[in-house]
Amino acid sequence: MLKESREVLREVGLAILPITFFVTILNTFFLDLPLSSLVRFLGGAFLVAIGLFLFLQGVRVGLLAMGEMVGAEMLEKGNIVSILLITFVLGVSVTVAEPGVQVLALNVDLVTGGELSNTLLIGVVGISLGIFLAFAILRIFLGISMGYILAIGYAVIIIFSFFTPANFVPIAFDAGGVTTGPMTVPFILSIGLGVTSVLPRRSEMGDTFGLMGLASLGPVLGIMLLGVLFQ
């Protein structure tokens, strides 16, 4: 436990370092921000670091165990429909709690002056990720090649983007990027590992991995669709 904490502490320290370095260099050589801003930044960095430390610790202590338990139990007792359903619900639940998703939603809420509220954005991102995650699991069962699905997914996104109102496009693409973080990745990987371990056929490495890549296409399409509906 103590050794793990030290490991997490090191991770957080390493993560916070480049930002602090970047801000220091900028402010020393190029900018002249007031002292109050620098104090604010340092205070923020301190809170972010402690918060991230506790969060990662919490994920390791309890949430990962829960992901593994759910993955193992649902495969033992469930049929394909209930597996897909549980995957969907779990996908939505972990995505709405992902820090990156929260931060994107805050920024969007601020910039649009609340017109695209953070609750709506988080909801759409969560639900669309859940749908695509269930779909990605279904793909493993059906044994369709990952490459083809990804290629089709990317092509659909490109085509879709031409019909989306221009100011939704950057947010949509960012939504795909932020869904993958310290909360979603371990959960989704543990489900994927569970599913491949019960497959009758010999599974390739390509089966388990790539889940995240496919699932994160969902929010891109989801936000684009929201843009079309908003118009």
Add this chain to the structure above:
Amino acid sequence: MILSRLWAITGEVILALTPLVVFFLLFQLVYARKPWSFVRQVLTGTGLAAAGLILFLWGVQVGFMPVAREMGAALAALQRPYLLMGLGFLFGLLATIAEPAVWVLCGQVERASAGYIPEKLMLVVLSLGVGLFVALGMGRVSFGWPLYYLLLPGYILAIILIFFSKPTFIAVAFDAGAVVTGPMIVTFVMALVVGIAGATEGRDPILDGFGLVALVALAPILSVMILGLFFERKE
């Protein structure tokens, strides 16, 4: 003001974690029936994660976001886009090397290629790739290039590469996109770019401010597949 934000954030975080807790408790009651000690462990972890998320978002909202936007505005006023691109490159490079998940990924690639692509080489290529894409993102907001000019060629290249790559490499590459978009790039750089876009004349904070995370996520996808292809030829 700073304290009132804390209450709002606490409410939002509780709301965000409720689905997971409800799901877990239902699952426990209906399917699993694990011992109480296990339930307690999960709930303790959730409590820790909630406290962490509250502090994290509080720090982001009262510290990172306002300062990053202020810095963005000051950087825009400097009107030195190439400096901005250079610093962006440096930042992307450092942030990637410092990300523990990236090291895990590089080890994975070494194994997936049966040792043909050494871990260190992958790390160098990946960091340079992310640096390059952050620099491009800074260039985009400074010069006002539409996001399409960068994303579209990137996506099309990714699709083409899929058809020439081995399944293992495709999977690792697309998961790698996840690895570099950690909480730091998202929290600070996103707000910084939004700040730059808001303070530069002729830029729209929505149109030009977002999109950087998407660009950064493309960098590892392309670098892993290109490296894979290159080394496959050599085999």
